[in-house]
Amino acid sequence: MSEGTLDNSSETNAQPGATRFSVFGTSFLLGLVLPVTAGLLYEAAFRAGLVQARLLPPPSRIFTTLWKLAESGELKTHVIATVGRVGMGFGLGSLVGILLGALTGASRDARRLLDPTLQALRAIPSLAWVPLFILWLGIFEGSKIALIAAGVFFPVYLGVMAAIANVDRKIVEVGRAFRLSRLAMVRRVLLPAILPDTIIAIRSGLGMGFMFVVAAEIMGASEGLGYLLVDGQQLGKPDQILAAIIAFAVLGKIGDWLIVVSTKPALAWQDTHQRGA
Amino acid sequence: MLTIETLCKTYPNGTHALEKISLNVDAGEIVAMVGGSGCGKTTLLRMISGLEAPTQGHVAIDGEPIFAPHPAVGIVFQEARLLPWLTVAQNIAFGLDHLPRAEQEARVDQALLRVGLAGYGKRWPRELSGGQAQRVAIVRALVAQPKALLLDEPFSALDALTREDLQDHLLALWEQHRPTLVLVTHDVEEAVALADRAIVLQPKPGRIFADIPIDLPRPRDRLSPEFAEAKRLVLKALDGSINQPMTHQPGKVHSPSAGGSF
Numbered sequence: 424m425s426e427g428t429l430d431n432s433s434e435t436n437a438q439p440g441a442t443r444f445s446v447f448g449t450s451f452l453l454g455l456v457l458p459v460t461a462g463l464l465y466e467a468a469f470r471a472g473l474v475q476a477r478l479l480p481p482p483s484r485i486f487t488t489l490w491k492l493a494e495s496g497e498l499k500t501h502v503i504a505t506v507g508r509v510g511m512g513f514g515l516g517s518l519v520g521i522l523l524g525a526l527t528g529a530s531r532d533a534r535r536l537l538d539p540t541l542q543a544l545r546a547i548p549s550l551a552w553v554p555l556f557i558l559w560l561g562i563f564e565g566s567k568i569a570l571i572a573a574g575v576f577f578p579v580y581l582g583v584m585a586a587i588a589n590v591d592r593k594i595v596e597v598g599r600a601f602r603l604s605r606l607a608m609v610r611r612v613l614l615p616a617i618l619p620d621t622i623i624a625i626r627s628g629l630g631m632g633f634m635f636v637v638a639a640e641i642m643g644a645s646e647g648l649g650y651l652l653v654d655g656q657q658l659g660k661p662d663q664i665l666a667a668i669i670a671f672a673v674l675g676k677i678g679d680w681l682i683v684v685s686t687k688p689a690l691a692w693q694d695t696h697q698r699g700a
Numbered sequence: 701m702l703t704i705e706t707l708c709k710t711y712p713n714g715t716h717a718l719e720k721i722s723l724n725v726d727a728g729e730i731v732a733m734v735g736g737s738g739c740g741k742t743t744l745l746r747m748i749s750g751l752e753a754p755t756q757g758h759v760a761i762d763g764e765p766i767f768a769p770h771p772a773v774g775i776v777f778q779e780a781r782l783l784p785w786l787t788v789a790q791n792i793a794f795g796l797d798h799l800p801r802a803e804q805e806a807r808v809d810q811a812l813l814r815v816g817l818a819g820y821g822k823r824w825p826r827e828l829s830g831g832q833a834q835r836v837a838i839v840r841a842l843v844a845q846p847k848a849l850l851l852d853e854p855f856s857a858l859d860a861l862t863r864e865d866l867q868d869h870l871l872a873l874w875e876q877h878r879p880t881l882v883l884v885t886h887d888v889e890e891a892v893a894l895a896d897r898a899i900v901l902q903p904k905p906g907r908i909f910a911d912i913p914i915d916l917p918r919p920r921d922r923l924s925p926e927f928a929e930a931k932r933l934v935l936k937a938l939d940g941s942i943n944q945p946m947t948h949q950p951g952k953v954h955s956p957s958a959g960g961s962f
Contacts, residue, residue: 615783
């Protein structure tokens with residue numbers, strides 16, 4: 424049982440570097456078991472003629488389609504379009520979210536002034552803004568980026584505001600006892616204290632970004648992965664729809680992974696039950 | 701050098717925590733504040749530190765009034781309160797930002813050595829035991845070389861053995877620059893082991909009940925009859941402070957829920 428051995432070695436934590444890698448490998452492989460088995464079974468059923476697969480193509484056909492799209496350069500065009508929109512909307516939405524969240528988290532007056540309005544706006548389903556965004560910003564990029572930014576904004580805003588409001592009073596008091604200036608208090612105590620929650624907020628913000636880019640592209644675009652979805656539906660090409668869905672999944676995962684990896688060194692101090700896993 | 705004059709504290713909710721506390725502490729003296737829970741000893745310490753403002757009266761160090769945390773006064777809390785995102789060494793250097801890096805490193809290394817944590821500088825606070833963390837907290841306050849160090853029940857969360865060990869560490873650190881120590885505790889043995897004077901506080905509202913000098917030579921033998929006698933004296937006073945009928949009730953503002961000064 425090689426898996427058992429690996430798990431045991433992670434318990435003893437003797438060689439952090441080596442074990443982390445192997446644990447990563449095990450859990451990664453374990454996560455693949457279900458989708459790969461399902462895919463293989465379906466493929467086998469298709470090959471054996473047990474299923475028709477007109478509406479749900481087998482994995483081999485989906486990957487062939489994906490490969491063809493990649494080969495022709497089409498996939499690249501669509502990916503760039505989608506990533507560009509998410510990037511702009513996410514950048515804008517998370518920037519404003521962090522700024523306003525920090526403001527309302529740190530100042531009670533600002534919270535009383537701004538938060539009720541923002542909470543009211545949050546209650547509106549973001550998609551309801553689309554007609555207005557299109558009227559204001561046109562049918563092209565502007566309205567799409569605005570929609571994505573609006574979707575990203577709220578989880579980031581809420582997360583940062585809560586993180587600041589929840590900073591441990593006792594730790595802040597240590598800063599006071601050492602006579603930190605207001606600025607030093609922010610830099611040396613508040614920012615590090617809110618970093619973990621802020622990163623989580625940004626990650627959920629990015630998730631929202633990908634959610635809304637699909638909505639934006641379905642509503643009218645000439646390129647982008649969302650366009651591939653609509654095109655696949657209109658021309659009856661389920662393999663293209665699924666290829667686009669896979670591309671979305673991969674992009675979303677890569678984006679999230681980039682945030683996690685780039686912030687990991689800054690969070691090495693955390694004392695969580697998942698440490699080392 | 702530490703002067704406390706007619707210090708009163710009434711919280712906005714009506715809790716009358718302290719009533720006219722006056723006290724002088726000499727340079728290099730170790731004073732223990734002893735009292736049952738709710739006698740306002742932590743409140744008193746927080747006002748000396750400048751973290752809280754008194755309702756009346758004032759605190760001064762070397763004639764300089766304290767309104768806010770003062771560079772000459774350090775504080776150690778009941779919990780270590782290390783910043784979890786800084787290493788042990790960075791935590792100790794937290795109050796040394798104004799010094800050149802070389803000086804910071806020298807002081808941190810020396811401090812780690814003195815509390816038996818040499819080689820622990822690069823660890824995270826989460827990797828320390830409770831006693832180790834509290835030792836780091838004490839040297840974090842001491843490396844800034846304050847004239848007075850306030851300690852708010854610093855060892856109360858530790859087991860008996862670790863507590864004695866840390867009391868010895870504290871005395872050894874004190875020997876170095878001999879700052880004034882004001883120690884809040886509910887542990888009579890700790891007061892007698894460390895202090896030159898035990899101030900016994902009486903609750904509701906907090907007042908000074910007795911001021912007992914402890915004239916034992918250091919190092920103190922915890923098993924000696926003199927030590928036991930000093931302990932008995934402080935315990936007796938503590939007993940009296942709690943069972944004393946209310947002789948005066950200034951202000952008459954205390955509600956039944958009063959006493960929650962922590």
